[in-house]
Every structure is written in structure tokens, then in C-alpha cells.
Amino acid sequence: xxxxxxxxxxxxxxxxxxxxxxxxxxxxxxxxxxxxxLAICIFILCLLRVIMYEEAISxxxxxxLPIPHQSKQHKxxxxxxxxxxxxxxxxxxxxxxxxxxxxxxxxxxGCFDGRDIDYFLHFHSAAIARLGTLHIIAFEPDPINFSxxxxxxxxxxxxxxxxxxxxxxxxxxxxxxxxEKGQKSKIDSNSAxxxxxxDFSIWMTENFRVDDYVYIKFxxxxxxxxxxxxxxxxxxxxxxDHLEIEWHDELSPDFEPRRIALECMFDNFGMDFFYMxxxxxxxxxxxxxxxxxxxxxxxxxxxxxxxxxxxxxxxxEVPDLLIERLQQRQTKLPSN
Numbered sequence: 001x002x003x004x005x006x007x008x009x010x011x012x013x014x015x016x017x018x019x020x021x022x023x024x025x026x027x028x029x030x031x032x033x034x035x036x037x038l039a040i041c042i043f044i045l046c047l048l049r050v051i052m053y054e055e056a057i058s059x060x061x062x063x064x065l066p067i068p069h070q071s072k073q074h075k076x077x078x079x080x081x082x083x084x085x086x087x088x089x090x091x092x093x094x095x096x097x098x099x100x101x102x103x104x105x106x107x108x109x110g111c112f113d114g115r116d117i118d119y120f121l122h123f124h125s126a127a128i129a130r131l132g133t134l135h136i137i138a139f140e141p142d143p144i145n146f147s148x149x150x151x152x153x154x155x156x157x158x159x160x161x162x163x164x165x166x167x168x169x170x171x172x173x174x175x176x177x178x179x180e181k182g183q184k185s186k187i188d189s190n191s192a193x194x195x196x197x198x199d200f201s202i203w204m205t206e207n208f209r210v211d212d213y214v215y216i217k218f219x220x221x222x223x224x225x226x227x228x229x230x231x232x233x234x235x236x237x238x239x240x241d242h243l244e245i246e247w248h249d250e251l252s253p254d255f256e257p258r259r260i261a262l263e264c265m266f267d268n269f270g271m272d273f274f275y276m277x278x279x280x281x282x283x284x285x286x287x288x289x290x291x292x293x294x295x296x297x298x299x300x301x302x303x304x305x306x307x308x309x310x311x312x313x314x315x316x317e318v319p320d321l322l323i324e325r326l327q328q329r330q331t332k333l334p335s336n
Contacts, residue, residue, distance in 0.1 A: 102131065102132040102211055102212065102213065103132055103133060103135060103209070103212045103213070104127075104128065104131040104132045104133060104134045104135065104212070104213045104215075105134075105135050105136075105137060105208065105212060105213070105214045105215065106120050106134065106135070106136050106137070106215050106217075107137045107138075107139075107214065107215065107216045107217070108120075108136070108137070108138040108139070108149075108217050109139050109168045109200075109216065109217060109218050109219065109220050109224075110139070110140065110168075110217075110218065110219035110220040110221070111138040111139065111140035111145065111146075111149035111152075111163065112140065112145050112148070112149065112219065113145060113148040113149065113152065114138070114148055114149040114150075114151065114152025114153065115152070115283070116217055116219070117136060117138065117149075117152050117153060117156070118152065118286065119282055119283075119286055120215075120217075121156065121159075122286055123285075123286070123291065123292040123295070124215075124292070131213045132213065133160070134159055134160070135159075135160045135161065136153060136156070136159055136160070136161035136162070137161070137162050137164075138153060138161070138162070138163045138164070139163075139164050139166055139167070139168050139198075140163060140164075140165065141165055141166055141167040141177055141185070141195040141196070142177075142179050142185040143165070143179065144179070144181065145185065146163065146165045149163050150163045164198075165195070165196070166195070166196045166197065166198050167187060167195050167196065167197045167198070167220075167223075168197070168198065168200045168220055168223060168227055169187065169197035169198065169199065169200070169223065169226075169227065170199060170200070170201070170226050170227060170230045171197060171199050172197065172198055172199045172202075173196075173197055174194045174195065174196060174197060175187050175194065175195060175197040176188055176189050176190070176191040176192070176193065176194060177191055177193050177194065177195040178190075178191040178193070179191075179193060184221060185221070186220070186221030186222060186223065187220075187221070187222070187223050199230075200227050200230075200231070201227070201230045201231045201234050201236040202234075202236075204231070204236045204239055205234070205236050205239070208239045209239075210238075210239065212239070213241050213242075214239055214240050214241050214242070215241065215242040215244070216240055216242070216243055216244070217244040217245075218243070218244065218245040218246060219246045221248055221251070222248040222251040222252065222255065224245055224246075224247065224248070225255055225258050225259065225262070228245075228262050229258070229262065232262065232265045232269075237265075237266075237269050237271075238269055240269075240271075240314075241313065241314050242311075242312070242313050242314070243266075243271065243310075243311070243312040243313070244309050244310070244311055244312075245309065245310045245312070246307060246308070246309055246310075247259050247310060248306075249306075250306055263312075266312055269314075270314050270315050271312045271313065271314050271315070272312065272313060272314075272315055273310065273311075273312055274297075274299070274311045274312065274313050275297035275298055275299045275311055276297070276298040276299075276301070276303045276308045276309065276310055276311070277295055277296070277297055277298070277303075277308065277309045277311065278296070278298075278303060278305050278307075278308055278309075279305075279307050279308075279309060280305075281295050281296045282295055282309070
């Protein structure tokens with residue numbers, strides 16, 4: 001019995017549809033396999049790049065930093081005494097010339113893009129001329145910020161300067177470091193990236209002298225607490241004349257009480273709190289070419305900005321106080 005012609009046509013159409021469907025499925029499957037293959041290749045390349053980058057950091061440092069000897073006992077730093085009742089010492093005192101060999105260091109911990117170097121050179125030009133030959137030493141472990149900081153330092157070629165791609169810490173070696181594309185990069189125990197680290201207090205005792213003038217700026221996202229605590233313990237803080245610190249109490253609940261304890265210890269090292277400054281005000285004064293006196297300063301702890309800079313400075317020593325008083329007396333004497 002012969003089937004109607006319409007049934008044959010229906011079967012042929014069905015076969016064509018099935019063949020077209022199978023062809024489409026094969027094409028889609030092929031495309032998906034190609035995409036999957038490319039994704040796997042990209043993942044493998046990224047993984048190899050991360051591994052090679054970590055090996056490059058750990059095995060081939062890009063700068064030569066004098067690493068202190070961890071086993072070497074720190075130097076005994078002479079402690080200076082400070083007095084306020086200096087009138088009795090004015091007898092039989094003569095003015096002496098300043099130490100021409102005194103060195104002046106600006107140490108930038110957490111250089112970021114180098115803007116604080118610009119600020120320092122702009123606002124403290126008078127102190128630079130008065131305190132001796134300036135040396136700028138900066139530390140910035142973040143690869144992106146390291147390049148920016150290096151470029152800033154190179155703009156001031158007449159000034160001796162060095163930038164290290166090393167993290168400031170309490171031990172020599174390596175430390176886990178979170179790099180947030182150049183923003184808020186910090187030491188982080190949960191990060192998979194390692195960078196070189198230096199024991200800052202030991203490094204200071206091996207590179208600075210008591211008669212050096214040392215200005216240190218801390219913007220190291222919470223690492224300032226353990227670093228300063230170690231500087232207090234081994235007394236390397238006695239080498240510092242001026243501190244500019246960005247505290248980060250918000251990063252840990254125990255940071256605020258530890259900061260308060262540190263500020264109490266600053267007093268034992270002859271350092272006083274001077275004022276707080278908002279970095280926005282600092283940048284505005286810099287852009288307007290104003291001097292440091294024009295920057296608003298908070299001396300009453302009213303500034304609540306978490307990025308506020310705290311400034312601490314050593315009290316003047318007896319010889320400096322005597323010289324100032326003698327100079328004042330000489331200016332008041334009538335000329336012959």
C-alpha cells in the first residue's frame with residue numbers, strides 16, 4: 001500500500017529540521033569548547049605570571065638596601081636630658097658655631113606617589129637651609145606607587161635621595177602585602193603576595209647618628225603601631241627629631257589604646273605633640289604656593305578626619321635654649 005505524498009514530504013521536512021538542529025548544536029558546542037579552551041589558557045598564563053612575579057620579588061630585588069644584622073645587638077643610644085629652667089646656666093656661656101657636618105634626613109615611610117616629598121621641600125625650605133645637607137630616603141613596596149615615588153624623587157636631582165621597594169616592618173625578610181592597585185596598600189596577613197621587609201629600628205641605629213636631624217613621616221596603614229613600639233623598646237626613637245604620623249585606629253580595636261600608650265612614651269623621649277593637620281588643607285596650601293604658617297593647624301584634638309596627620313617634635317635641648325637666650329640678649333644690647 002502506497003503512502004500519500006504528503007506523508008513523504010512531512011518525513012523529508014522532519015529530517016531536514018533534525019539535520020539543521022544537529023548542525024546548530026554541533027556549532028554551538030564547538031564555539032563553547034573554543035571559549036572554554038581560551039579561558040583555560042588565559043587562566044594558566046595569569047597563574048604563571050603571578051608565580052613569576054612573586055619569584056622576581058623574592059629573588060631579584062630591584063634596589064640595594066643595607067639590611068641590618070638581625071643578630072647584632074642594637075647600639076646604646078645616649079639619652080638626652082631636657083630642662084626648662086635654663087636661666088642658671090647662662091653664666092660663662094659663649095656662642096659656638098653650628099656643626100657644619102650635621103646631616104638632615106627626611107624619611108618617607110609609605111611614599112605613595114611622592115606628593116609628601118613635594119610638600120616637605122616646599123614647606124620646609126627654611127629648615128633645610130638651616131639644618132644642613134638634606135638626604136631624602138623613601139620606602140614604597142607597592143609596585144605602582146614605587147614608580148611614581150621614584151619619578152618624584154628624580155625631579156629633585158640636586159638633593160641626595162634614595163627610594164627602596166621595601167616594606168617597613170619589625171623584622172628583616174618578607175611580609176605578606178596587599179596591593180590595592182596603588183590605593184591603601186598595606187601589610188596584610190591574608191594576602192598571597194610577599195614583599196621584602198626591613199627591621200626599621202635596627203636599620204635606623206645602623207645608619208643614623210645622634211647628632212643627625214631626622215624627620216620621619218609615617219603613612220603605612222596600621223604598621224606604624226608595631227614599628228613605633230619596637231622603636232620605643234630598643235630606644236631607636238631617641239634618634240628622631242620630628243615625627244609626622246597618620247594613625248589608623250579604625251583598622252583594629254586595640255590600635256587606639258596602643259597609640260595612646262605610644263604617645264605617653266614619646267614624652268619620655270623628649271617629644272611633644274604640636275598639632276594636627278588635615279591633608280586636604282596641606283595640599284590646598286601647596287597648590288596656592290602658601291607657606292607652612294598658612295596651613296590650618298588643630299592643637300586641641302578637635303580634628304576628626306581619619307587621615308589627619310599628627311605632628312610631634314623633640315623639645316629643645318639646653319645648648320639650643322641657651323644660644324637662643326644669648327642671641328636675644330645680644331640683640332637688646334645697645335650698639336657702641
